[in-house]
Amino acid sequence: MKAANHQITWLGQLGNNPLAVxxxxxxxxxxIVALSAPWLAPYDPHAIDTWHILESPSRAHLLGxxxxxxxxxxxxxxxxxISLLVGIVAVGIATxxxxxxxxxxxxxxxxxxxxxxxxxxxxxxxxxxxxxxxVIAFLEPSILNIMVVIGLTSWMxxxxxxxxxxxxxxxxxxxxxxRISGASNARIAFSHILPNAVAPILVATTLGVGGxxxxxxxxxxxxxxxxxxxxxxxxxxxxxxxxxxxxWWLSMFPGLAILVTVLGYNLLGEGLRDxxxxxxxxxxxxx
Amino acid sequence: MQDWKxxxxxxxxxxxxxxxxxxLYLIKKIFTLGSTFLGITLISFMVMxxxxxxxxxxxxxxxxxxxxxxxxxxxxxxxxxxxxxIQYLQWLKGLAVLDLGLSFSPDRRPVxxxxxxxxxxxxxxxxxxxxxxxxxxVPLGVAAAVHHNSIFDQIxxxxxxxxxxxxAFWVALLLMLYFGIYLGWLPISGLHSLMGYxxxxxxxxxxxxxxxxxxxxxxxxxxxxxGLSRYTRSSMLEVLRQDYITTARAKGLPxxxxxxxxxxxxxxxxxxxxxxxxxxxxxxxxxIFESIFAIPGVGQLMWTGxxxxxxxxxxxxxxxxxxxxxxxxxxxxxxxxxADPRIRAGVKTKD
Numbered sequence: 001m002k003a004a005n006h007q008i009t010w011l012g013q014l015g016n017n018p019l020a021v022x023x024x025x026x027x028x029x030x031x032i033v034a035l036s037a038p039w040l041a042p043y044d045p046h047a048i049d050t051w052h053i054l055e056s057p058s059r060a061h062l063l064g065x066x067x068x069x070x071x072x073x074x075x076x077x078x079x080x081x082i083s084l085l086v087g088i089v090a091v092g093i094a095t096x097x098x099x100x101x102x103x104x105x106x107x108x109x110x111x112x113x114x115x116x117x118x119x120x121x122x123x124x125x126x127x128x129x130x131x132x133x134x135v136i137a138f139l140e141p142s143i144l145n146i147m148v149v150i151g152l153t154s155w156m157x158x159x160x161x162x163x164x165x166x167x168x169x170x171x172x173x174x175x176x177x178x179r180i181s182g183a184s185n186a187r188i189a190f191s192h193i194l195p196n197a198v199a200p201i202l203v204a205t206t207l208g209v210g211g212x213x214x215x216x217x218x219x220x221x222x223x224x225x226x227x228x229x230x231x232x233x234x235x236x237x238x239x240x241x242x243x244x245x246x247x248w249w250l251s252m253f254p255g256l257a258i259l260v261t262v263l264g265y266n267l268l269g270e271g272l273r274d275x276x277x278x279x280x281x282x283x284x285x286x287x
Numbered sequence: 288m289q290d291w292k293x294x295x296x297x298x299x300x301x302x303x304x305x306x307x308x309x310x311l312y313l314i315k316k317i318f319t320l321g322s323t324f325l326g327i328t329l330i331s332f333m334v335m336x337x338x339x340x341x342x343x344x345x346x347x348x349x350x351x352x353x354x355x356x357x358x359x360x361x362x363x364x365x366x367x368x369x370x371x372x373i374q375y376l377q378w379l380k381g382l383a384v385l386d387l388g389l390s391f392s393p394d395r396r397p398v399x400x401x402x403x404x405x406x407x408x409x410x411x412x413x414x415x416x417x418x419x420x421x422x423x424x425v426p427l428g429v430a431a432a433v434h435h436n437s438i439f440d441q442i443x444x445x446x447x448x449x450x451x452x453x454x455a456f457w458v459a460l461l462l463m464l465y466f467g468i469y470l471g472w473l474p475i476s477g478l479h480s481l482m483g484y485x486x487x488x489x490x491x492x493x494x495x496x497x498x499x500x501x502x503x504x505x506x507x508x509x510x511x512x513x514g515l516s517r518y519t520r521s522s523m524l525e526v527l528r529q530d531y532i533t534t535a536r537a538k539g540l541p542x543x544x545x546x547x548x549x550x551x552x553x554x555x556x557x558x559x560x561x562x563x564x565x566x567x568x569x570x571x572x573x574x575i576f577e578s579i580f581a582i583p584g585v586g587q588l589m590w591t592g593x594x595x596x597x598x599x600x601x602x603x604x605x606x607x608x609x610x611x612x613x614x615x616x617x618x619x620x621x622x623x624x625x626a627d628p629r630i631r632a633g634v635k636t637k638d
Contacts, residue, residue, distance in 0.1 A: 019445075122326035124564075125609040125616070127571030130589055131334070134601050137593040138337050214454055218575060221456050224593060241460055241579065245468055255457030262452035270448075 013275040020271020026264025034080040041074035045231050054247050064249040075231035082232045086216045087209040093151025095205050098158025106166025120156045128153050141224045150212050158204050165197035199276040206269035210262040217258050233258050331605045332375050388599035398603040409584035413569045416507035424512050428519025451513035456575045459506045476581040506576045511565050523554040563619025567612045
């Protein structure tokens with residue numbers, strides 16, 4: 001009953017925020033585009049057409065063609081798949097690691113907490129791109145490796161959030177009640193404390209997808225991310241850089257796509273944060 | 288007379304006590320820093336040994352002139368025939384004297400030399416970027432907070448979101464396209480002009496450098512600008528809600544004084560910490576704009592090292608950059624401690 005009330009309230013709150021709704025629409029649109037790529041794209045993204053090299057946007061090719069005559073619009077649409085895939089999987093990995101480590105640190109405290117927080121501080125000293133570049137230099141720059149590495153370097157934020165939730169909720173009455181009724185540590189952690197942490201985790205995850213997409217496109221741009229011919233918005237921009245003076249459309253559209261996508265996720269994430277936070281405080285007050 | 292003696296005695300003992308607590312604080316700090324540094328080296332070392340096969344294999348495997356004996360000699364020379372933890376300790380010993388080994392690339396120069404000559408450039412651009420961020424983001428955030436929910440606030444919020452979401456390398460390309468190629472105002476690569484540089488006077492050289500640095504600094508500052516102005520805004524809003532602001536207003540102080548003398552000072556404190564935290568992001572961003580604008584800094588060095596699988600260079604670069612970040616964070620901490628009078632007075636603030 002209470003959960004049902006919750007859902008209607010925060011969703012309604014989200015609906016009142018026009019920026020958040022815009023974010024939601026953008027994200028939704030992106031998902032639709034990515035899923036329907038084979039039907040949506042006018043051309044095959046790998047189809048080389050040497051008769052139509054570097055054509056500016058026209059009726060036949062709405063966003064122009066690239067150095068090998070491939071249609072930019074189709075490549076852009078297929079690129080959405082890559083960005084979405086990498087973003088979601090990388091953040092998924094980061095969330096899982098962060099939640100586990102954060103809950104361990106917050107729940108047990110003492111040296112486990114100290115150790116995990118020290119690890120967080122250490123990893124935060126590395127500029128992410130440097131670390132990711134160094135790792136990918138030694139593994140193959142495949143999509144799987146990129147996802148794993150980005151996930152391994154972005155779990156720290158989630159860990160801190162989860163730890164904070166655990167630290168603050170550990171002392172609460174409902175936890176003591178659960179302990180008295182004989183619940184094991186694992187059960188207390190998972191069934192009682194963790195559900196309260198879902199809200200900030202959700203916010204961090206949404207915002208994290210935007211960050212992951214930016215990182216992946218930066219890597220692809222530098223040549224150590226998604227390798228051509230697989231279209232990724234980042235490696236499309238590499239080609240754009242090489243042909244900057246003669247083909248502005250190669251640089252304009254992929255970047256615009258990244259901008260709109262990350263913007264969408266950020267708006268949605270911020271909207272979720274505004275919608276969920278006071279709700280949580282209210283619910284804790286009542287419980 | 289007696290008062291003087293009492294006073295001097297109090298001063299003496301309080302100096303000792305303060306120094307002792309300072310001393311303990313320093314010891315604790317050194318321990319924290321030391322363990323973080325060790326952690327950094329450990330992770331860097333582990334990362335470099337992730338590769339399947341050996342670090343040398345790229346150089347040796349496809350070289351037809353490489354005999355098995357030569358391969359063994361190379362391994363011994365680089366110490367790769369010893370167990371992993373020994374290799375780690377060897378490397379640590381070298382780190383202590385800044386001997387990061389020799390680069391794998393054909394020129395075989397010491398890694399530290401390569402890093403040393405490029406570090407000032409990256410540092411220069413990043414420091415200028417931090418300056419630019421402070422100068423623009425703080426007033427922007429304060430103005431947005433003071434005119435909360437006005438049109439100005441809403442427009443800046445949207446702009447900030449857009450700046451935050453824009454990929455830096457794309458913005459760099461657009462700026463290059465517009466200012467460099469289309470308008471031809473600003474040069475698009477390098478640190479200074481290639482032609483006629485030596486004939487320029489001192490002032491002309493300075494101007495030349497400035498023209499070359501504008502775009503990289505702008506691109507570097509972009510992301511941090513968005514983040515910091517947002518943070519300033521929320522910090523300022525938080526402060527403006529406080530009771531002492533209401534008191535100041537009730538006392539009849541002019542609004543300007545309330546904002547600048549009372550609210551701003553308190554709102555600025557966490558910004559120092561945030562600046563410290565954004566250092567790794569700035570240095571990481573160097574990779575991108577250094578590649579695009581052909582600036583010879585440590586970011587570009589990292590990239591060429593990755594392309595060439597230059598293992599000692601990558602390890603050395605990674606450690607140096609992380610240590611710099613560590614130092615930067617410590618500076619930010621010290622700055623915060625100096626700026627916050629509550630800490631100076633020894634009041635325990637929450638950790």
